[in-house]
Amino acid sequence: MQNNWIKEAIIYEIYPRVFSEEGNFQGIINRLQDIKDLGVNTLWLMPIHKIGMKKRKGTLGSPYAVYDHFSIHPDLGDENDFKKLVDETHKKDLRLIIDWVAVYTAWDHNWIGQHPDWYRKNEAGEIVSPNSDWSDVAHLNYASCELQDEMIKTMSRWIEKFDIDGLRCDTAGNIYGFKPIVFWERAIKRLRTIKPEILLLAEWEDPQFHTNAFDLTYSWALYHTLRKIKTNEKNLRDLTSLESVKIPWTEKNYQINTTIRGAGFIQELLDAQKKEFPGGALRMRFIENHDELRAQELFGKDASRAYATVIFTLDGVPLIYNGQEIGETVRPSHFEPFKINWEADPRDVLRTGDRKGGLRDFYKKLIRIRKENPVLYLGDIKKIPTDCDENVYAFEKEYRNQLAAVVINFSPSFQMLNLKFPRDGIWKDLLNDETIIKSPPVNRFNRAGNQLQLAPYASHIFLYSPDERQK
Template identity: 35%
Template sequence: MNISSSRFTLIFTLLLVASFLMSCDEETPAASAYVPEPPEWSVDASIYEVNIRQYSPEGTFNAFTEHIPRLKEMGVEILWLMPIHPIGEKNRKGSLGSYYSVADYRAVNPEFGTKEEFRNLIETAHEYDMNVLLDWVANHTAWDHVWTETNPEFYETDENGNFVPPVEDWEDVIQLDVDNPQMQEQMIQAMEYWVSEFGVDGYRADVAYMVPTDFWVRARKRLDEIKPVFMLAEAEVPELHQAFDMTYAWDYAETIRNVGAGEAELSAIDEALNENFEQFDKSDYRMFFTTNHDENSWTGSDPEMYGKNFENFAVMSATVWGMPLIYSGQESRLDQQLDFFEKDLIEWGNYPLEDFYRTLLTLKSENSALYNGDEGGSYLKASTDRNDAIFSYKRIKDEDRVFVILNFSDEPVNFTFDSGDQGRWFDEFSLDSVSVSSNYEMEPHRYKLLSR
């Protein structure tokens, strides 16, 4: 074969590049060899964060377990339990301390109950076809974690050999040496323990971005060898989808808080969504929410953050993209900032928003346009002549359609849709067939959730 010198040079160069890339892969197998897949049960799922301490007067596993049938009826499919481990006593904050100051990864907080009572919680959830995630803190531990005695080399220290907090105002915890391979192995074995011995279905990883991605990749591969797990990263970092199924939509959450406070226009939500679509693949699960334990305790209650538009933002967060999160007490219109370090019982009332959330979560599970990741529908913004007050969009997957119309104004609004948005739809809240014409009117702070 007669090959010109320029083509020969090109081929030789490509071979060298290929050889180099192959050698890099051989040197870093953990970061390149494994591609996780979300478990099948997560495709149409919604997630509910459980604050055991504040959930009941008892604040125990057993007391929460009694609520599992109610939550199943509401449409919840994934339970995320805030950390269940013993809480450190040295330098603890408040009288009860932070869940995230872990003293032993293989034990349960005796204030919550026993391991057998925790096992019963898991088994009860599984009986109701629900899945349970544990909150996992891999970046730091309590000052009196068992490793500080058995393996002090697992920690970072200052120039005098003293343990150090990861962040100045996290003075109740100390930084692990997250690059230490022996520590990483012990951490993965502890994660395996709860999956293999108790049937836990996955993890929510606290400050996941502060731990090396290759650690999470190895951990995910090991866990999936026990059974397919679901992994949620507290982070908004595309790289972490090498190991995690779902990440936080933090930018969206901050944006809707700013809109709720009157500090941003509705158009800021368009910008936040476009940023999400640009940064993340459609296959990446994204968690959308109005609040969680951090936002509730440190930023404000739902009424404080969103005022009369809270239900509008809740409808949006359940339908606009990804998987919706509900935090403990939101079904009772949570009007409290729950104390983080003390007992502060949720005021449950009569669950006034339980039917509201049931409607949202049921539609999520039944209409493929709202499914998670690749299985879900595309997003199409619906433009009106009152984009200053009305936010509207469709989700479309094959023949399934969801049409959302939200009036954020303090006044009734008459507005006109662009072509293509008219016709008859099913109203998920009124359970009536309704007609959407080119000219439309909505009452203040109201929402329409329509489907086909």
Template identity: 30%
Template sequence: MKKLLNLAAAVLFLASCSQPEKVVDAPHEFHPEWTKNANLYEVNIRQYTPEGTFAAFQTHLPRLREMGVDVLWFMPFQPIGVKNRKGTLGSYYSIQDYRGVNPEFGTEEDLHNLINAAHELGFKVMMDWVPNHTAWDHPWMTESPDFYYHDPETGLVTNGRDDHNNPTDWTDVAELDYENPAMMEAQRQDMLYWIDNYQIDGFRVDMAGGQTQDYWTETIQHLRAHNPEIFMLAESEYYYLHECRFDMTYGWEFHHLLNNVAGKGQDVATIDDYLARQAKDFPADGYRLYFIDNHDENSWNGTVEKRIGNNAHAAFVVCATMSQGMPLMYSGQEVGLNKSLRFFERDTIDWSAPSQEDFYKKALALKSTQGALANGSWGGTQTRITTNNPSVYAYSRVKGDNIVTVFVNFSNEEVTVSYSGAQDEDYLNWFTEEEVELEEAGEITLPANGYLVLTHGEC
């Protein structure tokens, strides 16, 4: 069998359906210091510019740095398989050569130039890693066919399977076998290649829940032996990945919850329920990735406007200030990307739309300037501020003298709400820079789809 015959992995997989009451909150001193106040920006090279190249994207680096972006996560930039390819250009996630560079995007020298330029400007650089499957014309298919998962009934290599080991329609990729030690070691060496030769600062691991806990524990140990400052993001909500020393996991549940609250009028109390489950299941210093858009959501589930209407900014404020969360932006979000980009074809982002960079610059600066909003357990405690309106969510984050208080109105109408549980202090309105006095309880008026972020004290 493919992945889950490993007994420890099987137990952990089943645990994802029946979570224990508390994960042991061991010290996770491995988080790199540079991630303490960081945010993340996903780069879709193919669609970013009309040229769709590394060199063309490189011209955007100063603008993104000025906007306050800290970490660039590049979608896969390795060569894309031809056999069984979907569409004209194929899926970024159908990797033909783990150590190669997609000629559609440029040369190895172009990629080196881009990464070096990003580092010189102060960015950290993460690359997408796809360990679950390869393209059908990856050299392993002929050189090491035993690296692949073979269907026990037919004896044939299967196409990609999901992280529950279920069949999918991913016919352009072939499933790898995580019971093969040689394949697992080859994967590790390919990851080390990018650290050693391109000075990659981290990996966003696609479908990280599709491999065993033992594999990731050992692999991350190897990677950090080469670079102790490497940052690891798992595209998964399996909490045990934090115990493997992944720094951050996806907040998929929170994203879908936010779509329901901001787009379908669901009661904001569901956010409280979510946070209670997170406190129970996830380690206190495990980072969670929060977002209103990414490549999957945009291409397959529709635009931000389609999903949450006029609440894009209000929802992002929550992502940027929520306990344990690191905020993510997607390519084009800063101009209100309002089309679903085609996944297998060229479909360039329209940069002529009105810029929203001023908002995102202020929102991202919250994370870098307010100690209460630092990532993981570096940040402050979060306390709910109660209101009498199911569309208004409010809370405070406190660390030392620093207080950040947030009110968000997800309704399409101006509201005046009663609240209680705030910190009675003098504040600065973060977005308008006006001075505000806030009492422990009172009334507050918020515009339709509006937000209020108040800051107080030393950061």
């Protein structure tokens, strides 16, 4: 089930304890207007519960090591403070979802003592972690119907009591002892009886999760494809296979071996997943989140704009992780103290710009273009062939009376390419505030004819209108 607002969602992920100097709900409230001014419309809070002490990692522990699913971490505030945050968010016409950890708990969660049968155990009868790396959490066992009922009860309580707008379900496919999708279908059916318009986001990439369950799933395959393109950017002609693009925690491994090279794999992947996923399935598009390297560090200052343009011009729902919009290069630890440095220079960088050369202004513009032009997230996509497909990704999108063309150079070098626009007429470059007339007998195409010169990592979003002079 999908609600119309979800198709228009742009998610902003917040790590509450690092987002502000206060490190609490009030610190988020103080910056709600700044977040709204960026253009996003949906806030996702990483876990806000108390964190377990037993087997804790680091100084503060991971927010995903939940001590009590009914609790709020006292450093963030209390129930009244959280309700105030939800209310203030709604007053600004924003929505708010919270992270939900249903697969494991902290080792001192009260369920371990009261219901040890709710946990996965080894042959010796000892409760175990999901894997050796996640040693600070204990793996739940959903073979217990009582556990299933209790988990649904706790999820329901947050929607009923605080009127939140949805849940992001952590490692949703890692449920042990019971078929994950069967549990989630049951849980989500119950949650929608409380608030039908909620958003359910699965940290998982599986077509079946869209059937009678989640609105959104992670678009990991696209993210790892983009990473692979960046890694090979100096010689994309030699990138001839996506065989190493794997989906986390699964056996899924995309193997696309064709005559396609380099950036051409983006369209190949999108086409493959369109056949694989149900019609209308929405994917969360991202170039960073709390589990991945910062986009500025991974892709670089200039290239990150090109990769951001991809996720904001495709269908699905784009994500911005707090600090991404100012080019933060340090990924906050799950276990240690950290604060995003919004005040790196005398200006208020969240309000007036950023220390990385106007990156926040770029994101504001990119978001505005997306919101003003539904063709970008609702239109059908069609590849535009060029003679530089290994370095350049060009595509058109059409929806109702709108026609758009997007051209992105993933190369660190200038590219001179032959490219045929879908129609003759006037094409306005919304991202760069330029106009190209492609209508005989006039050709102002940077150079005569159909050749377009692209600067390194250049991004262009063209919107079509007929050339009235030809009528």
